[in-house]
Amino acid sequence: MKFLQLVSLVAPLAIASRLDRRGKIVYDGYKIFRVATGNDVAAFEAHIESLEAIDLTHNHGHVEGEHFDIAVPPESLPAFEALNFTSEILSEDLGADIALEGELAKYSRLDATSAAALPDPSWFTAYHAYDDHLTFLKDIQSSFSSNSELITAGKTFEDRDIQGIHLWGSGGKDSKPAIYFHGNVHAREWISSKVVEYIIYQLVANYDNDTTIKGFVDDYDFYILPIVNPDGFLYTQTNDRLWRKNRQTRSGTTAVGTDVNRNWPYKWDGEGSSTSPGSETYRGAAAGDTPENTGIRTLGDQLAAKNGIKLYIDWHSYGQYILTPYGYSCSAATSNQDKQDLLAKSLATAIAKPYGTRFTAGQTCATLYATAGGSNDYVTDVNKAEYGWAIELRDTGRNGFTLPANQILPASTEIWEGLKFLFANF
Ligand SMILES: [Zn+2]
The missing domain is CATH 3.40.630.10 (Zn peptidases)
Incomplete structure (x- = not known):
């Protein structure tokens, strides 16, 4: 029994993405942090993975100092805070930010009767x-x-x-x-x-x-x-509003997507x-x-x-x-x-x-x-x-x-x- 408890304590977090009724990921409650990582970038990347956080951008900081912007799911917030990195909150709720983008609007022309009119x-x-x-x-x-x-x-x-x-x-x-x-x-x-x-x-x-x-x-x-x-x-x-790469699948991996802007020959x-x-x-x-x-x-x-x-x-x-x-x-x-x-x-x-x-x-x-x-x-x-x-x-x-x-x-x-x-x- 003791052994089982130990296992459950160290088991990695498994955060099921919440989906809305159309199958889109819901980001309500995710917080975005700008984190000063120091020099150990690889160690921080491992943290991002275990927190199931989303890597938004990584600035090597010749101007502002080395930092990552990451979106942390609500379940991982206590674990992130326990890591004690120097950080600032960029957004209290990513879901609310996405709502501010508004609904996708209807397209219209400047002159609805002419096929050669400019868009409105x-x-x-x-x-x-x-x-x-x-x-x-x-x-x-x-x-x-x-x-x-x-x-x-x-x-x-x-x-x-x-x-x-x-x-x-x-x-x-x-x-x-x-x-x-x-x-x-x-x-x-x-x-x-x-x-x-x-x-x-x-x-x-x-x-x-x-x-x-x-x-x-x-x-x-x-x-x-x-x-x-x-x-x-x-x-x-x-x-997924935060998808970055293309949608290419490859043999030997379940991961999807290549960064087209790291792919130029x-x-x-x-x-x-x-x-x-x-x-x-x-x-x-x-x-x-x-x-x-x-x-x-x-x-x-x-x-x-x-x-x-x-x-x-x-x-x-x-x-x-x-x-x-x-x-x-x-x-x-x-x-x-x-x-x-x-x-x-x-x-x-x-x-x-x-x-x-x-x-x-x-x-x-x-x-x-x-x-x-x-x-x-x-x-x-x-x-x-x-x-x-x-x-x-x-x-x-x-x-x-x-x-x-x-x-x-x-x-x-x-x-x-x-x-x-x-x-x-x-
Ligand atoms: Zn870009």
């Missing part, structure tokens, strides 16, 4: 279902039909098209260097597709009535893919990605072995071969960072590094103008953390992009991935103000 601007005051994102793109394209086309960049693991839009100006299709944007490679970073769609909207809606904006579209071919990980994005809407084998299939930063079994990476990489390779890539931005959240190369090394520098860093800092200044939101600009590894197999290193060195960046959008942790719907418009507006400066000055 209310698109930027709520979140929407995946299919509506596709309708949004289709309608934008129809409203700008002589200067745009819908594009696809291959297929996902679950056989969906990776969709996007190509915009061009007075020089005609594919006559200028490319500006290439990816949103939502990480499924839970919903604000990233909204901001990218806002950029498309501004370029298209103002082409005919604003000479500055017309100038941008005349000077560059824009290739914009708001959701490059649609399988994962859909899964965040149907099953350049500097793939290094610090800043995981070899463990269950990890949020699982890099895959071989470099470039996710279908999503193959699709978006092939498109980038084609753009590089055509007229070159002027600017690449991989849009993420959260943290408010503008990240220049490199992720794979904290000491390597590009041939135009000074120019890149100066421009990134000026972009941060321009972004701050509307609402005072502060973005930190700097090299990925030295500013935030090491990454291996990340997009901006590949696009910089293999595709020879002039600027190969990643931007982490709002916020700095209070709402994290679940940014309230009433922040979509300000988060988009400040980025657009920043980009107008960037396009005019690089």
Whole structure:
């Protein structure tokens, strides 16, 4: 009897996810903590696993000190507190934060009677279902039909098209260097597709009535893919709001998903990605072995071969960072590094103008953390992009991935103000 009691005391926690009636994970009662971990990262990762906590982000802290943001389930709160780490509470209740995102809204056009009308601007005051994102793109394209086309960049693991839009100006299709944007490679970073769609909207809606904006579209071919990980994005809407990776299954493991942004076939084998299939930063079994990476990489390779890539931005959240190369090394520098860093800092200044939101600009590894197999290193060195960046959008942790719907418009507006400066000055 004594022996049995002992066993039950040391048995690992087994927390059954609570599901709502549609089968979606309920996060009510989860608290989010920012935890200062000291140097023993591996030991802390083991704690995350035993607490069945969710690893939201890990900042190696060249700016703010080493820390993890983790979501701790209610059952594990006493065990977490007993560990006695220095921590601050970012959110008292993740479930309440998710509720603040609001219901997925209904899609509508500016003019409901015309198939060629722009989407209604209310698109930027709520979140929407995946299919509506596709309708949004289709309608934008129809409203700008002589200067745009819908594009696809291959297929996902679950056989969906990776969709996007190509915009061009007075020089005609594919006559200028490319500006290439990816949103939502990480499924839970919903604000990233909204901001990218806002950029498309501004370029298209103002082409005919604003000479500055017309100038941008005349000077560059824009290739914009708001959701490059649609399988994962859909899964965040149907099953798990905090899903990050793609939905790829592999033999020999029950773990699902590869981090498409640790899978690029350049500097793939290094610090800043995981070899463990269950990890949020699982890099895959071989470099470039996710279908999503193959699709978006092939498109980038084609753009590089055509007229070159002027600017690449991989849009993420959260943290408010503008990240220049490199992720794979904290000491390597590009041939135009000074120019890149100066421009990134000026972009941060321009972004701050509307609402005072502060973005930190700097090299990925030295500013935030090491990454291996990340997009901006590949696009910089293999595709020879002039600027190969990643931007982490709002916020700095209070709402994290679940940014309230009433922040979509300000988060988009400040980025657009920043980009107008960037396009005019690089
Ligand atoms: Zn991300």
